[in-house]
Amino acid sequence: xxxxxxxxxxxxxxxxxxxxxxxxxxxxxxxxxxxxxxxxxxxxxxxxxxxxxxxxxxxxxxxxxxxxxxxxxxxxxxxxxxxxxxxxxxxxxxxxxxxxxxxxxxxxxxxxxxxxxxxxxxxxxxxxxxxxxxxxxxxxxxxxxxxxxxxxxxxxxxxxxxxxxxxxxxxxxxxxxxxxxxxxxxxxxxxxxxxxxxxxxxxxxxxxxxxxxxxxxxxxxxxxxxxxxxxxxxxxxxxxxxxxxxxxxxxxxxxxxxxxxxxxxxxxxxxxxxxxxxxxxxxxxxxxxxxxxxxxxxxxxxxxxxxxxxxxxxxxxxxxxxxxxxxxxxxxxxxxxxxxxxxxxxxxxxxxxxxxxxxxxxxxxxxxxxxxxxxxxxxxxxxxxxxxxxxxxxxxxxxxxxxxxxxxxxxxxxxxxxxxxxxxxxxxxxxxxxxx
Numbered sequence: 001x002x003x004x005x006x007x008x009x010x011x012x013x014x015x016x017x018x019x020x021x022x023x024x025x026x027x028x029x030x031x032x033x034x035x036x037x038x039x040x041x042x043x044x045x046x047x048x049x050x051x052x053x054x055x056x057x058x059x060x061x062x063x064x065x066x067x068x069x070x071x072x073x074x075x076x077x078x079x080x081x082x083x084x085x086x087x088x089x090x091x092x093x094x095x096x097x098x099x100x101x102x103x104x105x106x107x108x109x110x111x112x113x114x115x116x117x118x119x120x121x122x123x124x125x126x127x128x129x130x131x132x133x134x135x136x137x138x139x140x141x142x143x144x145x146x147x148x149x150x151x152x153x154x155x156x157x158x159x160x161x162x163x164x165x166x167x168x169x170x171x172x173x174x175x176x177x178x179x180x181x182x183x184x185x186x187x188x189x190x191x192x193x194x195x196x197x198x199x200x201x202x203x204x205x206x207x208x209x210x211x212x213x214x215x216x217x218x219x220x221x222x223x224x225x226x227x228x229x230x231x232x233x234x235x236x237x238x239x240x241x242x243x244x245x246x247x248x249x250x251x252x253x254x255x256x257x258x259x260x261x262x263x264x265x266x267x268x269x270x271x272x273x274x275x276x277x278x279x280x281x282x283x284x285x286x287x288x289x290x291x292x293x294x295x296x297x298x299x300x301x302x303x304x305x306x307x308x309x310x311x312x313x314x315x316x317x318x319x320x321x322x323x324x325x326x327x328x329x330x331x332x333x334x335x336x337x338x339x340x341x342x343x344x345x346x347x348x349x350x351x352x353x354x355x356x357x358x359x360x361x362x363x364x365x366x367x368x369x370x371x372x373x374x375x376x377x378x379x380x381x382x383x384x385x386x387x388x389x390x391x392x393x394x395x396x397x398x399x400x401x402x403x404x405x406x407x408x409x410x411x412x413x414x415x416x417x418x419x420x421x422x423x424x425x426x427x428x429x430x431x432x433x434x435x436x
Contacts, residue, residue, distance in 0.1 A: 001322050005284060010325040013112050014318035017058045022105045023077055026202055027092045028052065030100075030184055033201040034194075040091035047088035048081075056084065074098040095194030099305060100184045103218040106317060107180050108206055110226060113321040114176035120328035121169045121233075125162060127335040129435065132158035136427060139420060140254060140345040141356065146246075150356050151349060151423040154255075154340060159434045161240050166434075168233045175229040178222050182206060183214035188304040216305035220298040223313070227295035230320050234288035237327050241278035241285070244334065248275045254345045258337035277334050284327045291316035349420075353386040354395040360417040361399060361409075368408040378405050 001011060012018055032045035059080065067076035074093075082089035093101075136155035141148050182203035186194045203210050211218050248256040257277050259265070265272030294316055298309035349356065358379050365375035382398040382405075399405050399414050406414075 001318050005326045006322045007326055007329060010113060010116055010322050011318075013109050013116075014322065016060045019105060019109070020058045020060070020063065020077060022108050022206075023074075023101050024048075024052065024081065026101050026104050026184075026206065027078075027081075027096075029202045029205045030096060030194075030198050031092055031094070033198045034091070034094055037195055037197065039195075040094055041088070044088045044091035047085055048092070051085045072098075074101055095186050095192075095198075096184060097187045097216060099217045100186065102310070103214075104182045104184065104202065104206065104208065106223075106313060107182060107208055107218065109317065110223075110321070111176060111180040111207070113317075113325075114172060114179070114226075116325055117230075117233075117321065117328065118169060118172055118176070120325055120332070121165055121172065124328055124332045124335065125165055125169070127332050128158050128162045128165065131155075131335055131338065131340075132162055132431075132435075135340060135342075136431065137424060138340070138342045138345065139349055139424070141349050148348075148352055148356060150359065151420055153424060153427060154342075154345065156427065156430060157243065159431060161236075161243075163434045164236050164239070165233075168229075168236050171229045171232060175226045177209070179226045180208050181211040181218055181222065182208040183211040183218045185211075185214045185216075187216060189213065189215040215303075217301065217309075220295070220301060220309055223309075224295045224299050227291045227316060227320060230324055231289040231292040234285040234324060234327065237331050238282050238285035240331065241281040241334075244278045244338065245275045245282075248273075248278075252344075252348065253341065254348060255338055255340045257334055258339060277330060281327055281331055281334075284323050284330075288320050288324050288327070291320040351391050353389070353391040353393055354418055355383055355386055355391075357418045358383050358395065360422070361395075361405075361414065364413065364417055365405070365408055368413075370408050374404075378402065 001014070028045060028048040031040060031048060034040045035042035035045045063073075063076050063080045066079050067073050070076050070079070078089075078093055081092065132155045134155070135158065136153060138154040139151055140154045140157070142150050142152035182199060183189070184194065184199035184202050185191050185196075191199075199210055202208075213219070244255060244257065246252065247254045256273065257275050259273045264270075265274045265276075294312045298312055301309060362372075362375050362379045365378065366372050370378070379399070382402055383395060385398055386393045386395045396415065396418050400411050
């Protein structure tokens with residue numbers, strides 16, 4: 001975790017003290033159920049909860065010192081708790097294995113992280129929707145291969161982003177449900193030394209579902225799916241960021257990141273206004289996606305358990321969620337403050353002498369009885385003259401002066417095909433699909 005790209009609430013989920021508090025709750029809930037079953041004295045859970053009620057500080061350094069000797073983190077934690085609680089603490093962890101604690105804790109952490117990420121997406125969706133409605137009919141040029149294609153609206157660009165992040169939200173909701181499972185099944189997952197009702201009790205108290213078959217660990221296909229979804233969300237962040245970066249290029253300049261008073265764009269060139277936030281988001285997206293492959297590789301563990309996944313998850317759990325949380329918040333700010341230049345959009349639309357209307361003329365010629373091959377040839381030969389003139393010539397004028405074209409279409413019919421508003425007739429339909 002890099003503090004520069006982290007927000008406190010998400011970071012707090014992964015702090016050692018927060019982790020140990022979840023460990024304690026799992027152990028205490030399990031001990032409580034074991035007491036109800038008569039496996040351990042009921043006084044054991046009472047002693048644990050009585051100590052917990054004092055709101056004790058978790059001495060991370062002391063636990064680390066014990067682990068330096070035991071070389072086992074869960075044993076170190078249990079030893080430290082026993083030192084605080086006393087003799088009754090010996091009944092903790094009855095019939096359990098370390099993975100019961102570790103995997104259930106990770107499920108809690110990822111569940112809480114997902115809840116925050118869903119809130120982040122909601123904030124982003126609200127910002128995108130506002131800008132989409134603001135620019136619903138703001139004309140701009142659509143580009144394919146980076147080349148002028150046909151007119152769209154800036155609102156449609158925003159609507160596309162809204163639909164994409166709505167899908168991201170749905171995927172994350174599913175991934176959250178799938179990852180939020182509890183396993184308290186003991187060594188190799190057979191419940192040989194602990195009753196399944198303990199697992200049900202802990203799951204209920206921790207807000208988790210029950211893992212149907214946990215071997216000694218929760219199956220890592222769940223985690224692979226979770227981190228894959230985070231990777232897809234990161235890619236969607238990058239897609240919108242790249243769009244902003246392209247629109248901010250000097251030759252385009254149809255939109256740009258907000259440039260605050262006192263901000264400096266370059267140490268050498270005082271005139272620079274660079275898309276630093278969206279460039280940063282492109283980089284952060286790569287970091288989040290870097291967690292996907294290790295998560296996939298964690299699926300294939302040996303038999304009922306090995307720990308090759310453990311070191312990986314100590315990195316990717318915090319790093320991917322903290323980074324994505326920061327990235328979503330940063331992108332929301334970019335969208336909210338994005339400077340949009342409709343006049344420049346119109347200027348760019350007009351720059352190539354009406355070439356953006358070529359398809360309508362092509363279709364009109366075919367409907368007037370000209371073969372598609374001839375219609376394409378007639379429009380293209382005039383369009384290429386405009387292209388080669390860098391927009392100095394007018395496609396409308398050239399078509400109206402072309403005898404083969406006017407033999408099929410009148411001047412008025414040709415002019416009608418250059419109506420910009422024609423391209424926006426279905427904007428309401430698309431907005432209804434996205435926002436309706």
